Amino acid sequence: MKCSICHHPEREAIDKAILAGQSNRSIAAQYKVSQTAVQRHKDNHLPEHLATSKKAEQVTKADDLISDLQFLKEKALTFLAKAEQSEDMRSAAPLISAAVKVIETLAEVRGELNRQAVINVTMSPVWVETRTVILAALQPYPEAREAVVLALEDTCRR
Missing domain, CATH: 1.20.5 (Single alpha-helices involved in coiled-coils or other helix-helix interfaces)
Known part of the structure; x- marks a missing residue:
């Protein structure tokens, strides 16, 4: 069975939306796909696509996505630092969560984080x-x- 997101004409935009932390619901509505397709793509294909791209065009797209992730990481950490400086703990909690998601995704894309289950x-x-x-x-x-x-x-x- 083919991944509808991988074969979607706006796959790059969908990937960027996922990496930006948009909800599956909003992505699904915007690109006329199912929420489960977005989740499956996020879980099974996005890191693989970014980490193992072989074709020049895919590598360029992967590099762009990694750059976007790096930018999002820096932005999230900057906003978090500002929230900490102003002692705005209400703002800090979601910023920490956002920063963690971006850092985890970046680590996964770089092959530094493996989310596969290990069974002993x-x-x-x-x-x-x-x-x-x-x-x-x-x-x-x-x-x-x-x-x-x-x-x-x-x-x-x-």
């Missing part, structure tokens, strides 16, 4: 039980048991 199956009760059953079955075969233990340890270290 070696601590799973099902795996512990399975491993115990395998090793018990190999008890009469010490060489095979040792080879399996070494292979499992090597796999867990990766």
Whole structure:
């Protein structure tokens, strides 16, 4: 299934709107796409597009988006500093949130932040039980048991 945002004629503008922190609802309304399509694109394609662009035109667009992100980061931090100086804590909270979002997105685009889930199956009760059953079955075969233990340890270290 194709991403409707990736193939949208105004993809660059949609990407910029996402990076600027506009709501999925407002982007969807403005560009006549669904909110879920905007969210899916934001989660699955935007960082990939920015970080792995190979074609010159895509690289230029990615560089522009990174520049925009850097600008937004600096702006958010400037506004935050002004709010702190004036001790306007009401304004500071949303500015902190905005700055964090921009910084996270910038880090993700640069490949410095990976949002993929890491699952440690070696601590799973099902795996512990399975491993115990395998090793018990190999008890009469010490060489095979040792080879399996070494292979499992090597796999867990990766």
